Amino acid sequence: MGEALPSGGRWPGKLRAIMAVAGLSVRAAVRSRVVLSLVLLLVAGVIGIPQLVAGDGSPASALQVRLCYTLATSVVVLGLVTLWAACAAFGLEIDSRRIELTAVKPVQPWMLWLGRWLGILLLDAVLLAGVAIAVRVQLLGYAAAGLPGATNAAVLLLSRAVSQPLLPAPEDEARQIFEQLRQSQRLPADEAPETFFRKLVQQCRYRYQPIHPGESALWRFPLAHPVATDGRFWVRLRFDTGGQSLADVRGLCRVRRPGATTWAAEVAVNELIRNELEIPITARSLAQAPELEVAFLYQADAKAAPLLVQPRTALAVLTPLGTFNGNLARVMVAQLAILAALAALGLTLGACFSFPVAAFVATAVLLALLVTPDDARELLPTRLAGEAPPGLVAGMALGVNRTMAAVIRPLVQPEPLTHAVAGERVPASDLCQMWLWGGAVYPLVLAWLASAVLRRRELSRQMAGG
Template sequence: MKPVWAIAWLTWKAAFRYRLFWVICLLLLASVVGLPLILKHDGTARGFTQILLTYTLSAISGLLGLCTLWLGCGTLARDVEECQIQLVAVKPVARWKIWLGKWFGLATLTGVMLLVAGGGVYGLLLYRAHQLPADQRQTLFKEVLVARGSARPPDFREEIQAETDRRLRERLARLPDLKADLAEARRQIEEQVKAEYQVVPPGFVKVWLVDLGLQRRFIQGRPMHLRIKFNAAATSESGTFTGLWQVGVPETPKVWRSDPMSLAPDTFHEFEIPPDLWDDRGVLTIAFFNANDVTLLFPLDEGIEVLYWQGGFLVNYLRGLGIIYCWMLLLATLGLSTASFLSFPVAAFVSLAALVLVFGSGTIRTVVTEGTLLGWDPEAEAYSQTWVDKLGVPVFKGIWWVIQLAKGFSPIDALSTGRSVSWWELARAVGQIVVFLGGLMAAGGIWAFHRRELATAAPLQ
């Protein structure tokens, strides 16, 4: 491995010669120190973390990702274009070691930069936390700067899909000559079925069952928090609605009842509930009484959530930085792989185009969800895929699957809301992003670099 580490050190030295590297370093410094000073928070614990964590870490990820991608494209492509790689290739060093040395150089350089920037954010976070009022500071260290796991009621996804399909078949059987956009018709039926699982009519009680599983053994004696969100069918004069909550085993002393709460719709509310209110099976029963004249709706995906303590913030913060580092490693691999067979400008263009494809994946998701590229023809007697859909939709599904492997993580949102970034999530990020996607890209890049002609012999004059 001595040649690999020697090339990694040369990669460090080459990076220091790039002006963009020093520009990014200055921008990173401005993001860590200047951005929290420019953007003012609202004085609350969550507003404070929104500024210091969400915006700052997002800016660091973007700047560091751009720097990593640019260096990945430039460090190999320019060595080839400027005929510097020949001085290394003629030595008894395999080309895969050259490629791997470049990658290790970028990986270690990016890791040091991320660690320094992340450490600066953490230090500034603790320093400025003492400027908050006493009550908000207590909320900060109790509900935000922690690692909290979550549990939700069943989403009834399979039941909703089955009932939607049944009602759609009944409609088609009843109206065989119906000409409509069946994808839109199915969506409307699905929303109607979902509403039946979500609504709480006036004067009614809605009950949710949350299974805490084995996690209950680790949170005994610790208070939990209930996070809720609802929508209202109409507005009220005060803009809020009254609700009564009951948590615990019904008809037993092991139950907690709230005072009447005045809650605003379309926003998250979080309040503490006593510990150890689950039954012998670890199931927590949550009941809500709608004491209003308006129907309320609790969304299945974010209406009810139970939050419980899982660990401290520092380790959770490091796990979040670990996932961000996985993204940086993938960008380094992408840049080196494209530079293995393309010139520097073309490699940079292709790499940036791949990033645009990832961040602009809304169209791909729409195609995958609707199952068509061109849309359904409402004049058609029956819906059927065209040959374009039959060829294109599977391709879009494959692209969407690959994008989700790298994009299906949200450590920044988790850190800023006091959620736990689990070891399993970090391990999954390493496996999906670094090992699988990065490994495939690296294999293709090493093969292309091995087959690339680095110099052409000129005829003797």
């Protein structure tokens, strides 16, 4: 009998087989000109979008167009192609019966799946890196060309750590209020205590802190990353004025080390703002400070409406951390996790169905995932969305939508692109979360499913004896 082959149950043999399948996927994509077409499409997007979308002319808007829109479009294009290519990887292979030659070799279905997945992921990584480089080059060109207004583009291409003010947890604050009400026997009689407590937690979380004219508010910030040696940092504030969409903010932003008696920096603010206000501060005396105290003195007329601020969501101190390029790389790594999940979904659908069916199901699933539960409620007829209980079909649709949203929440909850556009460093925890789910949990489950299907499925179906 012939020689024993090293493929039986040994890892090097299995690894070689997996890498061979991955290599085949890459070759198939490159030689079928899929990659070339995709590159052309991506180049058109990266170059074309900034030409088509003007923004409001501000540097921040230009950055948003060049970074956010371009990258988001590229990821959408890559996502769709990844999904369909993954469907084709198994679907077409089985439909054309080409898989017969592979299936009779000593490779387990999961090895075929993993090889395909790695191949697609490798291609995606290369293409994403290309997009990132193209975007970066564009931003460099934009910065070199000069900017409208006083702000320089380089100021916007930042990577900063975000620090929130030191506040009690909403639950603790709610518990304290709850206890006070209970002791004074003022708890609402028509509501269960648990329900009332949950409402209190929500109220505390989004509680507004009013700042009346002439008054000053003070917050303490333990910094996620100390102030840089050059003393440069930013204070981010978002104010609302009662009933007005624009906030007329006139005042003084002061900063010092905790316990200090004098302010290390004072910056006058006189802005009519729609969104948030980011105040750049440079105070060498605060270099390497691990904590800061930030105060805002509201200097409007005595008759002016109070400023309203949600301390838990609308206040932050930003300190430089890392580089913009590094942050861009983090964004790409995060996007790759989404593409990894899409590739896994496509491969499994391709293993379950023929290519056209798999591509249709994949697209339908993708569209369904894009509809949030809030959107779904709005899409349903008013009668169903109102007080009357939804009908059976609508109820099922809502249930499916909620389930799908819950399943993908860990992957889509972090918003790396939003962080990058705001000049915030994409948190490592977000990356870990996205890769844990997009690169491990979903693929593992989907690979197991595909493997089970491929083991049971007849890979050479034919209707006539031959």
